[in-house]
Every structure is written in structure tokens, then in C-alpha cells.
Amino acid sequence: MVFGIEHKVKSHRTGRRRKKAGQQRLVAPWIVVTLVCVLVASGLTWGFVALLRSGCSGDVYRVTVAAAPAVAGSLGDAAQAWEREQPELDGDCIGVEVQEVPSADASRGIQAAWDEMKYGKRPIAWAPDAQAWASWLTSGEATAGYVSSEPMVLGEAESVLAVAESTATSLGWLGGEPPSWQEVVDAAQAGTVSLAAANPRSSTEGLVALLNASSDGAGGFSQEALEAYAAAIEAGSSAEDGDALQEAYAAAADPAQVMTLLDYQVEEFNAESEAVDPLVPVTPQGSSVGAVASYMVLGGAGWVSDSDARIAEMFGEYLASAVSQGGFEDAELAPVEDRAAALAQTTPETVGAAVRAWQSGAQDLNVLFLLDWSSATEQETVEYEGETVEAGIAAVRMAIDMVSEMEPAWRAGLWEYGVGAGGEGVNWRAVADGAEMSEEGKTALTQSLYDLSETARYEGGSPLYDSLVAAYGSLNDELVPDAVNVVVVLTNSGDDAESVPTVEQTADTLSSMAGAASVYTVGFGSANAENLAMLAAAAGGEYLPAPSEGGILGTIAPA
Structure with missing residues (x-):
């Protein structure tokens, strides 16, 4: 492990305080002597305590964590809080540097060529905004062992259809029993609604929607359901991600259009647009996959040393404690009660089958x-x-x-x-x-x-x-x-x-x-x-x- 990355911390000092003008008081010499002795003793005590508290020395060595934009801010805050506790490994000061990387880009980069010019050093740990990306990563034979420890759940966003309130009401999707994915696809093919989907190869909202729409109802993958979903999109429209979907929706102002988004994206759209006919989130029956944000160590990747992996694991242990004690919060994620069930929503086999089938259907x-x-x-x-x-x-x-x-x-x-x-x-x-x-x-x-x-x-x-x-x-x-x-x-x-x-x-x-x-x-x-x-x-x-x-x-x- 190579140490020596300089950690620059700005001083809180803004300059010396000016003395207040006025009459100066004379102080008796014995008071001065006593005060000096007390200060010296206090200084020695403080120094001894500081020495006991200091578990490391030298510059801080940090490993890189690639984090999705939805969680990068919260993880960055957690990284700073952890570093204030002066974590150490073999006497050296350690920490993590959180680098914001979209999950799709990180997945591709980890599997193939990492873009250091854009995203900095290859990551030692990864925090995608959906566990499905980790399942996709480990579905390949060459990358099956890249995740070296059990992923730690940070929170979850729900996969929804964003529907104009007037449309959802007229179709009976609001206030009553939500439609199944088959009913949504049927409505799209009949022209009752227009399905606008985010690309599952480049967006989390698109990936989890694909997994839900192509589910066989038993946690597996259905080729027939995927083909019906693809046909519905062909009759409607698609875009690179949820942001592009929302821009197109705002420009078209078509209440019949429904979009594959995450729940917080619907809230943000309504807050920013203040539309008379706001969007409402509709979760089709049979949707079992959410955007489960997680943290994992890439200890099985060839570029990750044992010492770097250990630092990433230590930060993961800190995160796990913060999450369990309610000390980790993210505005875009809901807390997860059953973490094991959340991680079990996707498997490498199911995600691999769905994504490869989707890719084979595209030019x-x-x-x-x-x-x-x-x-x-x-x-x-x-x-x-x-x-x-x-x-x-x-x-x-x-x-x-x-x-x-x-x-x-x-x-x-x-x-x-x-x-x-x-x-x-x-x-x-x-x-x-x-x-x-x-x-x-x-x-x-x-x-x-x-x-x-x-x-x-x-x-x-x-x-x-x-x-x-x-x-x-x-x-x-x-x-x-x-x-x-x-x-x-x-x-x-x-x-x-x-x-x-x-x-x-x-x-x-x-x-x-x-x-x-x-x-x-x-x-x-x-x-x-x-x-x-x-x-x-x-x-x-x-x-x-x-x-x-x-x-x-x-x-x-x-x-």
C-alpha cells in the first residue's frame, strides 16, 4: 500500500482578534505565575490525551469509492465523519474519497476500461443506486467474483410509472387496484396510453422497470413478457434516462404518456413544474424490484490490493453501524427494514438473462x-x-x-x-x-x-x-x-x-x-x-x- 496523498484541510482561523480599546488592568505577579503553571499543566494533559487519541500519523491515504449521484453526497458526508474519527491501518491514517459516477458508467468501467480522465482512479468499492447493477456485474463469468463481501444496503427508491393524475383517474389506476404490467402493456399497444421508457443500458430507472416488466411472477425472467414490453415501447418512445423522459414529456404535454421513473423523480418533477395536472406514481402489480442502493467492496477485482480492500471494508463497517443506528440518511432513499430481502430482489442469473435478451433484440x-x-x-x-x-x-x-x-x-x-x-x-x-x-x-x-x-x-x-x-x-x-x-x-x-x-x-x-x-x-x-x-x-x-x-x-x- 502506497501512502502519501496529501490531505489539505482549511484552517478555521480568520486572523488574530483585535484587543479591545480601554484601560489595561495590572495583574499581580503571583497570579501570572500560577496561571502559567496551570496552563502548562493543562497543555501537557491535553497533549497526553491527544497522543492517546491519535491512532495514526502522517498524511491520510484514501481509497476511491465510485458512488451513484443519488448517494454520492450522503456517502461523502459519511466519509468525512469517519475520517474525523482518525481511522488507521497499521499505524497509517486512512480514509475514502467518494467519486460521483453514474451506475451504468461504473458498471461498464469496472467490467472493461475505466475512464480515469473522467472519473479518476479505478474504484476499490462501489455504491450503485440499484443492486441490480451489481447483479449484472457478477452475471458475467469474468467478473463473477468481483464483489468480495456482502453488499450493505443504504436505502431504496421505488420503481414506478409516472402518470398524469387525470389519466390515472380515468383508467382507474388511482385510488383503486393498480394495473398489472400486462395490463399496462395491453393499454400501450391499444393506444390508450403511450409508454415512454428509460434505456435499461444507461439508467437505473430503465433497468429496474425492465426487470419488473419482464418478470415471470416467480422471481425469474420471461422472454414473452420482455417482447411484449419492447413492443409497447416501440409503439411509444424511449430516451437515455429519466431526465430526458421528463424533458420530452414537458415539451409534448401529452397526458396519455406514462414514463418509467423512480418515485423521487416524480416528486421532483411535480415540485419543479407545478403542473395543473401533476404526475402520480403508479406501481404496477407484480413489481418486485426496486432501486436498492448498496455499498460493496470490489476485493475480487484484479487491481484491488488486500490492504486497499481492507480500508474499503472498514468504511463499510462504519456505514453499517451508521445505517443501523439511523445515522445515515439520504433524501432520495427510503430506509429498508429487511435488508436481506432487499438484496434478494435481484439475482445475477435473472438480471443477466433480462439484459442480454434486451441487448440481443437491439441493433x-x-x-x-x-x-x-x-x-x-x-x-x-x-x-x-x-x-x-x-x-x-x-x-x-x-x-x-x-x-x-x-x-x-x-x-x-x-x-x-x-x-x-x-x-x-x-x-x-x-x-x-x-x-x-x-x-x-x-x-x-x-x-x-x-x-x-x-x-x-x-x-x-x-x-x-x-x-x-x-x-x-x-x-x-x-x-x-x-x-x-x-x-x-x-x-x-x-x-x-x-x-x-x-x-x-x-x-x-x-x-x-x-x-x-x-x-x-x-x-x-x-x-x-x-x-x-x-x-x-x-x-x-x-x-x-x-x-x-x-x-x-x-x-x-x-x-
């Missing part, structure tokens, strides 16, 4: 990243995930984020472009050939992106046009059957004085190639949106202004 994705690495990408800074970085670095980070979110069966490759990138007269170069995004594939492509970020830019302009035609032709020659095949351009330019054709001629060329692949252009900073939109549209795709918080995979990936 695969095949991406060729076309990354601008001209000097223009270092001449402009942009905001990305709360930091001001060069446009080129933001593009690299976005690509890494997208890779980390990809499914194992999806494929991705990487090209860069700049003047002379492929040799004299050739402005593009293949950095990484297309490969499946297995654990090894993600790791290799992520490393290629990291390595690229440390290379010098190509001097001159941004030769996008001929590079895009070459990339588009290459992808069309290597299409993955029955998959969504896309070229994703990442640039802060869109103007090209280096290529021979104009933007209009390039658009015409792309249209004439008429391949099954499409093009998405992502513009950072001062990118020429008009040119990028023209090129994307010519190849059946779309222009996307680069969001400062990332997260564009959901736009191009198959639902």
Missing part, C-alpha cells in the same frame, strides 16, 4: 471516429465536463466517453486527419482498426485515444472534406450487417482550404456514394455548423453541437 453499432488533429484543435479552448480544455482534447475525451458506454458486441475504430497525416498528399490515417468493444477492445481503443492526445498536431488547416469521403467509403466497404454503421466526425472547424473539393462538391459526392452508413458531425467551439450540417445530411446523418457535458452516444446508438 448493434459500428462506429468509425474521424478525429480532427490539425493545429486548429489546439488554438481554441472549450468547456467540457466542467473544465476548460483545448478543443482537440475535448474531442478525445468525448470519444473516450463514448467508447466506455459501448456494448461488448458493438464495434469501433479510429482515424485522425491533418495535412499530411498519412504521408505526402494523404491527409488521413487509420489509428485503430475497427474491433469489438470487449474488455480488451475498449482498453486498446481507449489507450489509442490517450496516446493520440499526447502527439503533436499537424501544421496547416483542417482537411475534413477529402478525409470524410475516404472514411465514408472505407466504412461502406466494411459494413457490419444488421448494425447501425456511422462515421462520427469530431472537430472545431468545418472550414477546409486544404482539400480539393468544396463543401458543396463534397456533399454531392457523399450523396452519390449512397452507402448504408451515415455520418454524424460533432462541432466544438467555433465549428462551422452550416458546413458540418450539410455534410451530415448528405450522408443521411445529423449535425450535433458538442454538449459541454458530453453524452452524445444515446443520439446515434440504436435504442
Whole structure:
């Protein structure tokens, strides 16, 4: 175990107090002597007590805990409270650093390539906002032993359907017996309601809804129920997560739409919207899976040392005591009385079967990243995930984020472009050939992106046009059957004085190639949106202004 991370604590001192003006009193010498003796004795006593209380010395060594946003704040408070007790291991001061990581991202990163640029060090412990994510993690043969101790339950949120009060009343879902999942699916297929579901691959609300909707009623998985649920969503709509569902609902103002959310999300929506027809939470009969937040140590993962695992276990013991004594509270979670029953809601077998069946029903994705690495990408800074970085670095980070979110069966490759990138007269170069995004594939492509970020830019302009035609032709020659095949351009330019054709001629060329692949252009900073939109549209795709918080995979990936 390596110690030496500096723990910086701000002083509470704000400066010396000023003496009050006024007449000074003279104090007898014997009083001064006595007072000094008392203070010295008190100081020695205090020092002795402090010595007895101090169980460690040196800087605080902390291990990382990846925590879902719903619990990260409460866990951070608990971590600070634990550290004030001066925990120690072998005489060294220890603690934990809580890093906020969405559960879906953490699950993918733990199984494959962890995004250190975005989320810091690989975690030693994990606190997802649903135990179902841990069941999914341990459903794989390679990761079955990653959780080394019994998960500790922190609290639970209920999986619900968010329904307009008027609709719930008219359907008899409010105040009476709630519908079964089969009745909800039937109503959606009949057009009585429109089912809007969160993606189970990227959101907790979507995952627990999938498990409830596809249940066989006996704690197992039903393929027939899953197919009916998928058909209902196909007739309705889907979104990346609950936040996106709520935004779409607010924009459409359709009371017939019902959404898969968690109970606290319904409360937050009503509080923020103050709608005349508020949402009410409806829990379909047969729903047995909730979003059970838990804390677990990843002692079985290859990067976790015995000493680091022990620190994480000690924090878990502190958490368990706080939870049992009512000292741990989270505004978004309800307390859990029967923790064993809560953990038993999901099993690796059931979750694995449901998620794999869902994935097999969706199209695969095949991406060729076309990354601008001209000097223009270092001449402009942009905001990305709360930091001001060069446009080129933001593009690299976005690509890494997208890779980390990809499914194992999806494929991705990487090209860069700049003047002379492929040799004299050739402005593009293949950095990484297309490969499946297995654990090894993600790791290799992520490393290629990291390595690229440390290379010098190509001097001159941004030769996008001929590079895009070459990339588009290459992808069309290597299409993955029955998959969504896309070229994703990442640039802060869109103007090209280096290529021979104009933007209009390039658009015409792309249209004439008429391949099954499409093009998405992502513009950072001062990118020429008009040119990028023209090129994307010519190849059946779309222009996307680069969001400062990332997260564009959901736009191009198959639902």
C-alpha cells in the first residue's frame, strides 16, 4: 500500500482578534505565575490525551469509492465523519474519497476500461443506486467474483410509472387496484396510453422497470413478457434516462404518456413544474424490484490490493453501524427494514438473462471516429465536463466517453486527419482498426485515444472534406450487417482550404456514394455548423453541437 496523498484541510482561523480599546488592568505577579503553571499543566494533559487519541500519523491515504449521484453526497458526508474519527491501518491514517459516477458508467468501467480522465482512479468499492447493477456485474463469468463481501444496503427508491393524475383517474389506476404490467402493456399497444421508457443500458430507472416488466411472477425472467414490453415501447418512445423522459414529456404535454421513473423523480418533477395536472406514481402489480442502493467492496477485482480492500471494508463497517443506528440518511432513499430481502430482489442469473435478451433484440453499432488533429484543435479552448480544455482534447475525451458506454458486441475504430497525416498528399490515417468493444477492445481503443492526445498536431488547416469521403467509403466497404454503421466526425472547424473539393462538391459526392452508413458531425467551439450540417445530411446523418457535458452516444446508438 502506497501512502502519501496529501490531505489539505482549511484552517478555521480568520486572523488574530483585535484587543479591545480601554484601560489595561495590572495583574499581580503571583497570579501570572500560577496561571502559567496551570496552563502548562493543562497543555501537557491535553497533549497526553491527544497522543492517546491519535491512532495514526502522517498524511491520510484514501481509497476511491465510485458512488451513484443519488448517494454520492450522503456517502461523502459519511466519509468525512469517519475520517474525523482518525481511522488507521497499521499505524497509517486512512480514509475514502467518494467519486460521483453514474451506475451504468461504473458498471461498464469496472467490467472493461475505466475512464480515469473522467472519473479518476479505478474504484476499490462501489455504491450503485440499484443492486441490480451489481447483479449484472457478477452475471458475467469474468467478473463473477468481483464483489468480495456482502453488499450493505443504504436505502431504496421505488420503481414506478409516472402518470398524469387525470389519466390515472380515468383508467382507474388511482385510488383503486393498480394495473398489472400486462395490463399496462395491453393499454400501450391499444393506444390508450403511450409508454415512454428509460434505456435499461444507461439508467437505473430503465433497468429496474425492465426487470419488473419482464418478470415471470416467480422471481425469474420471461422472454414473452420482455417482447411484449419492447413492443409497447416501440409503439411509444424511449430516451437515455429519466431526465430526458421528463424533458420530452414537458415539451409534448401529452397526458396519455406514462414514463418509467423512480418515485423521487416524480416528486421532483411535480415540485419543479407545478403542473395543473401533476404526475402520480403508479406501481404496477407484480413489481418486485426496486432501486436498492448498496455499498460493496470490489476485493475480487484484479487491481484491488488486500490492504486497499481492507480500508474499503472498514468504511463499510462504519456505514453499517451508521445505517443501523439511523445515522445515515439520504433524501432520495427510503430506509429498508429487511435488508436481506432487499438484496434478494435481484439475482445475477435473472438480471443477466433480462439484459442480454434486451441487448440481443437491439441493433448493434459500428462506429468509425474521424478525429480532427490539425493545429486548429489546439488554438481554441472549450468547456467540457466542467473544465476548460483545448478543443482537440475535448474531442478525445468525448470519444473516450463514448467508447466506455459501448456494448461488448458493438464495434469501433479510429482515424485522425491533418495535412499530411498519412504521408505526402494523404491527409488521413487509420489509428485503430475497427474491433469489438470487449474488455480488451475498449482498453486498446481507449489507450489509442490517450496516446493520440499526447502527439503533436499537424501544421496547416483542417482537411475534413477529402478525409470524410475516404472514411465514408472505407466504412461502406466494411459494413457490419444488421448494425447501425456511422462515421462520427469530431472537430472545431468545418472550414477546409486544404482539400480539393468544396463543401458543396463534397456533399454531392457523399450523396452519390449512397452507402448504408451515415455520418454524424460533432462541432466544438467555433465549428462551422452550416458546413458540418450539410455534410451530415448528405450522408443521411445529423449535425450535433458538442454538449459541454458530453453524452452524445444515446443520439446515434440504436435504442
